[in-house]
Every structure is written in C-alpha cells, then in structure tokens.
Amino acid sequence: MPLELIRHDITKLKVDVIVNAANTALKMGGGVCGAIFRAAGANELQKACDKIDGCKVGEAVITEGFHLDTKYIIHTPGPVWQGGGNQEAEQLMSSYNNSLNLAKEYQCKSIAFPLISTGVYGFPKEAALQIAITAISSFLIKHDMLVYLVVFDNTSFGISQKLFSSIHQYI
Numbered sequence: 384m385p386l387e388l389i390r391h392d393i394t395k396l397k398v399d400v401i402v403n404a405a406n407t408a409l410k411m412g413g414g415v416c417g418a419i420f421r422a423a424g425a426n427e428l429q430k431a432c433d434k435i436d437g438c439k440v441g442e443a444v445i446t447e448g449f450h451l452d453t454k455y456i457i458h459t460p461g462p463v464w465q466g467g468g469n470q471e472a473e474q475l476m477s478s479y480n481n482s483l484n485l486a487k488e489y490q491c492k493s494i495a496f497p498l499i500s501t502g503v504y505g506f507p508k509e510a511a512l513q514i515a516i517t518a519i520s521s522f523l524i525k526h527d528m529l530v531y532l533v534v535f536d537n538t539s540f541g542i543s544q545k546l547f548s549s550i551h552q553y554i
C-alpha cells in the first residue's frame with residue numbers, strides 16, 4: 384500500500400517533495416514551517432517564496448528544496464480552525480488534493496505531508512487525520528505515488544495509531 388504513516392521529523396525524509404503547512408503570505412513561521420525553513424536554508428527559501436505572490440488557503444505552490452534532501456517543497460496554507468462552520472474541512476481537503484496534484488504535475492514519485500492545520504491553526508487532530516487519509520486514499524486510487532503521512536507530536540501519534548489501523552482494514 385503506497386500510504387505510510389510514520390512518526391518522524393519531516394525535514395529528515397528523503398522523498399521527492401515535502402509539504403509545508405504554510406501561511407498565506409508564504410513567510411517563515413513556527414512549527415513545521417519553521418523547521419522546514421531552517422533545514423532548507425531560511426534566506427534562500429524565503430527569497431523563493433517572496434517571488435510568489437502569496438497563496439490562498441487550500442491552494443498550493445512549489446519551490447525547490449534547497450538544502451533539504453528533497454527536490455521540492457510544496458507550500459499549502461491550511462485553514463485556521465474557527466469551530467468547523469467555515470468550510471474548514473473542505474479547505475483542508477483542498478490543501479491535500481492541490482498538493483498531491485501539484486506533486487504529480489512535477490513528476491514526483493514520493494511525497495511527505497505533515498498534519499496540516501493541526502498545530503498553530505488549531506484544527507482538531509482526529510478529524511484532520513481522517514481528512515488527510517481520505518484525500519490521500521482517493522488520490523491513490525487513480526495515481527501511483529508513495530505518500531508518507533508524518534506525525535510528530537505525542538497526541539497525533541496516539542490518534543493516528545488508533546485511526547490508521549481501522550482505516551487499514553478497508554484499503
């Protein structure tokens with residue numbers, strides 16, 4: 384099965400592309416975004432991001448990977464959780480879908496995602512993980528790619544173990 388759930392620091396992975404949980408201004412932030420900027424080379428990556436005119440929530444843009452062990456970085460701003468009534472689920476689904484389609488367009492054979500929106504942006508982790516798995520699984524029905532879903536913190540890891548085993552039986 385080309386979807387693997389792993390616990391890791393996403394910046395350490397050797398894949399064609401990693402996905403950054405970005406902000407719409409494409410500025411270096413904290414969390415996984417800060418880690419990616421630091422590992423890629425903050426100045427170079429910021430310069431590349433500044434050449435792009437921002438990115439809307441749920442959309443995705445691509446830069447090179449600079450000092451990372453990846454060819455590319457896809458930047459997608461996930462939604463800020465506002466209680467669930469503001470299309471947050473749809474927007475999060477779009478972040479995954481647009482990132483996967485962009486990776487395909489750039490002929491990537493492997494991609495790693497963090498759990499977009501589940502840190503600073505406050506999206507409930509269990510719901511976010513279900514959305515991630517749904518989006519990735521639907522994509523993999525039609526396309527061939529190795530997809531890593533990377534969990535980092537303890538809570539996400541616990542939830543993902545529980546959810547992933549139940550999902551696994553249906554794929």
Ligand code: AR6
Nearest residue numbers: 392393404406412413414415416418500501502503504535
């Ligand atoms: N590798 C993998 N996952 C990680 C790592 C890492 N090195 N570090 C953190 N995570 P967040 P968001 C997980 O806050 O909620 C930034 O400032 C973390 O445990 O990074 O989409 C941006 O610039 C959590 O589960 O992203 C934006 O302004 C997940 O990554 C804003 O935060 C996402 O947490 C985006 O917020």
